[in-house]
Amino acid sequence: MPELAEVEYFRRIWARAEGAHVINVSAQMDKRIFRAIEDSRFPEILIGSRFNRSERKGKQLCFHFGRDSWLGLHMGMTGRTLHCLDPEAKHKYAYLILDLEKGERLIFQDPRLFGKVYFSIGQGTPDWWSGIPEELTSDQFTLERMNAFLMRRSRSPIKSVLLMQEGFPGIGNWMADEILWRSRIAPSALAGSIAEGECRALYASIRTVCNDALRVIADGWNKPPDDWLFNHRWKDGGICPKTERVLVREKINGRTSCWSPDWQVYR
Structure with missing residues (x-):
């Protein structure tokens, strides 16, 4: 599933067309990605409106049109956005298409239909x-707020807690592994057992990994450097960049975790 930085990358694709007006909309409303929309005026009500701005929170996108129209996208497992300058081009799985002036076209693709489209007027x-927590890179995400969330999930493995979107919006599997590797905490450590010093390291790693991911991946989907865990975690036999020993891959609460026992010594 796309995580914070990948979703930001998809936001920036549509953001290229901010300021343009919608001249036509096509939505295959029988597809399950539209299951959250009850307003029968969608999608035609977007025609003629101006694409004002785009935002991201965690793994979700929001686009503001006209005076009071709000379009949301959750990418699910396989959702992606496209910005096309050829209105005649054909795209598979293009279940939402916004045709703009000057031949621009905004497309939402989702082959597996695990994503979701939202729409509201007001x-x-x-x-x-508004129900999505503020960004982990914002001033609202404080050490105290993080610690309070960990204590409410004190008996759960820290890896599982980091994946809870109500506390850590935008964090997914690879980012959680990267955060724990940089803070030297084992993924199985219980959230409520982490000492003060390690909590500070965890908090610092969350903010650093988020900012690094936005800088590297969101800006053109570039490959991260080899001194990240990222490039070594995807298959058995990966080598830890810190210890040069084989990484361990195991299931924790049903999710695959990749970690370095000789480096992540806090358990």
């Missing part, structure tokens, strides 16, 4: 957007 921010 002056106020819709619940499906």
Whole structure:
């Protein structure tokens, strides 16, 4: 599933067309990605509106059109956005298409249909957007807030807790592994057992990994450097960049974790 930086990459693709007006919309409303939309005026109500701005929170996107139209995208497992300058080009799995002036076209593809499209009309921010916690890179994400969340999940493995979107929006499997590797904490350590010093290291790693991911991946989907865990975690036999020993891959609460026992010594 796309994580924080990958979703930001997809936001920037559509953001290229900010300021343009919608001249036509096509949505295959029988597809399950539209299951959250009950407003029968969608998608035609977007025609004629101006694409004002785009935002991201965690793994979700929000696009503001006209005076009071809000379009949301959750990428699911295989969702992606496209910005096309050829209105005649054909794209598979293009279940939502916005045709803009000057031949621009915005496309949402989702081959496996695990994503979700949201739509609301109103002056106020819709619940499906305002209910998402603030960014982990924002001033609102403090050490105290993180510690309080860990204590509410004190008996759960820290790897599982980092994947909880209500506490750590945007974090997915690879980012959680990267965060724990950089903070030298084993993924099986219980959230409530982590000492003060390690909590500070964890907090610092969360912010650093988020910023590094946005800098490297969101800006053109570039390959991370080899001194990250990222390039070594995807298959058996990967080597830890710190110890040069084989990484361990194991299931923790049903999710595959990759870690370095000789480096992540806090357990």
